[in-house]
Amino acid sequence: MKKTIAMLLAASMVCPLAACGGAKKAPEGGEIKIGTISPNTGAMAVYGEAMVNAYDMAAAEINADGGINGKKVVLVKKDDQMDPTESLNAFNALVAEGVDVVLGAVSSGCTAAITDAANEEEVLLLTPTSTADSITTKDDYVFRTCYADSFQGKIAAKYAKDLGCKEVGVLYCAADTYSKGLYDSFANACKDYGINVVAAESAATMETIEFSNQWAAIKAKGVGFVFAPFYYYTVGPYVVPQARTAGYTGIIMGADGYDSANNYISQGSDLSAWNNVMFTNHYDPADKNPVVKKFVTNYKTKYNDTPNALAALAYDGLYMIKKAMEKAGAEDAKSVRDALADTSTVYKGVTGTFTLDKSGTPVKGATVVEYYYDKANNKVATKLRDVVKKLD
């Protein structure tokens, strides 16, 4: 099955070149190999698959339009199953294949495992999606397409403040780079806003599926706002439903890991549990901006699905590389690094128009998306609640 899909995809990538016959110039100056690392199987497969789709789509578009510097983009895709050890193995395999530029990994925990290696091997690493603050601060060769967690955590704290909450709760995983990083930035921002974190409950791992006792403890504190940064595969079936079962009815706020959680709800569950659940995200698929519109329409035609934020970031990631390579006029890691390190370059992407800061993190806004129970269609739907450009 997988093979057939891969062959179809390969075929669909070749077709435009063969068919267009000179309308656009075909790339003729050789190939550029770009590596990608994403969790295409395992717990995070929903994200990995969407990103691979977006990479393929972007590469096909770029190649149909003459490639990068006249060269054809060839993607070398690796699956890390969201296991940091596998991420490093995938990275080493890509280096061994002579790849100079790598897009990946996806979760912050996985990317943290390869940033040092990227620096050591002098391979350019651009992670489209890893939001942990620490990802880009240490290493010269590491950049990203998404904003950092300090921004997401702050937005969540600001929301608590705007809603007039004086006391809030947190449910997080202390052992995970992403969850802990978000907790830290949220707690710091709360301090600045004069909000007390009265209940801080933790789970052993990001794969934890039992939160009943934690929710009972949070509920006992009587808070009306809880920040719970987890990933969609536990948020959908466990974090949110168990909160409601435990009797917590207040707001649950998450971060970008909540995207797609509504596809992970057990059929026959009480969907009204999803009212009062919101999260920060990278883009809004319903945005009227022509860049977003074109991306969403093309993706829908090709894959029959609305692209999630991860797909949008992956798409932007490959175009960032294109821009940097064209600016440098070269494709080696060092030149691309220097081009990306230029903080004046403006990138116009699906996830916003942005420049990179000194560490290599985009300066851009976030969307705040809300889940709600759509009674008419009997499903959990999303709506855009807010667009946050900047925080004071």
Place this chain on the structure above:
Amino acid sequence: MSGSLQTLSDFLQCLIVGLRLGSVYALVALGYTMVYGIIRLINFAHGDFIMVGGYTLFFTIPAMLAVNDKLPIWLAVIVAIAVCALVGVTVELVAYRPVRKKGTNMTALITAIAMSLFLENLAQAIPAIGPNYKIMRRMFSNKAVLNFLNISLDWTTLLTILIGASVMIGLQLFVKKTKLGRAMRAVSEDKQASVLVGINVNRTIIITFAIGSGLAAVAALMYFAQYSTIMTTSGTMLGLKAFVAAVLGGIGIIPGAMLGGLVIGLVESFTTGYISSSLADAFVFLILIIVLIIKPAGILGKNVGEKV
């Protein structure tokens, strides 16, 4: 609410969660203990029987609802019990029995581990299953039965505890009161003597496997009613904890497995509630070590010297 009342409701909440976790562990532990009792084999594939039961439920429920959507969802467990029992008996006939005849206890143990990996990978190779998570339909409502003093008890939890208790009582009666149950106890005590009094040993072993694996299907119902994501390795950690429960209670002793399961469930819940969830697994294994130092044969086990 006053402080002491809150303390009481915290305690009761942990107790409820602990009993729910414990009933699942106990049912799985029964499977380990019954097989160990009768052929002295730790059936490491038992955790994977739960996975088999889970996937059977996953595929049976929509099929059943397509035929008649008025049917109660838990009826699918009957199909799951049948499939699990069949898998259990097949594993015994195809792998364990031939290996037992030729090899030692150690070869049998390795075969069990191999069987566990084999089942997981076989399941993954089936296109309808694959390597990714699947989401089960909700089997019982997660609405609260009662919400009292800050304690919430939902239907899934209540039913899990009730099903667990009734299966355990039923099994205890079966083993104590029926002819087949007596035969099982006799075989587990002395195979040669059982043959002498006219018990068909091989048939008894097969029936034990069928019942033990069938219990895994019931455990699958209880487990996946609560935790709806299923993948091919879903049974691994559950199986390991239940194995610890069986050893803790005294492996080979049926009430021991029940007690062990409940102890592990309660320890896990109270550690999460009162200390830290990161330490829950650490405490489970710490308790195992302490009990084994004090009483190597488990809580209900009797220290019997090896006959020379």
